[in-house]
């Protein structure tokens with residue numbers, strides 16, 4: 001018996017570093033998980049490894065290669081399954097690269113999240129856990145940073161995280 005028995009959770013960026021570990025923990029707690037990833041910063045061998053680590057819990061895990069900007073792809077998944085929650089990790093995450101390619105970061109991270117939220121709204125799903133970043137605090141006046149610190153993102157990456165949380 002797990003605390004998430006009977007729950008079906010949709011995880012974006014599920015083959016990434018934090019996403020893949022989160023999926024395994026969700027399975028440990030009894031959840032069923034559908035994970036997506038666009039493979040921009042991951043490899044299918046990660047999924048093979050996750051299946052091995054999950055053992056007999058792997059039958060509660062499904063992977064689809066899909067981008068958060070792909071509304072049709074997301075819609076097809078949501079038509080087939082009812083989810084209790086979305087955990088959203090998918091996103092480009094390099095601060096320096098975001099300075100060189102700000103529009104790519106705004107389009108991919110922010111617009112992609114709007115697309116995901118539109119699909120969630122279409123299916124009446126209101127629960128999202130969003131993976132933000134300490135870059136939303138810019139150069140903080142004090143460390144350790146607490147959630148009371150002022151939001152002062154200084155990079156396009158940090159701003160995408162700030163905008164997404166606001167959305």
Ligand SMILES: O=c1ccn([C@@H]2O[C@H](COP(=O)(O)OP(=O)(O)O[C@H]3O[C@H](CO)[C@H](O)[C@H](O)[C@H]3O)[C@@H](O)[C@H]2O)c(=O)[nH]1
Pocket residue numbers: 012013014015016017018019036037038039040041042066067068088089090091092093108109112131132133134
């Ligand atoms: O548009 C995208 C961009 C990336 N990815 C995927 O999302 C995953 C992100 O995982 P990473 O290993 O690149 O990143 P981390 O797990 O280390 O980062 C996590 O913590 C970060 C803290 O800055 C951010 O919150 C980030 O969004 C979140 O995934 C990758 O598999 C990548 O392929 C997508 O599916 N769609």
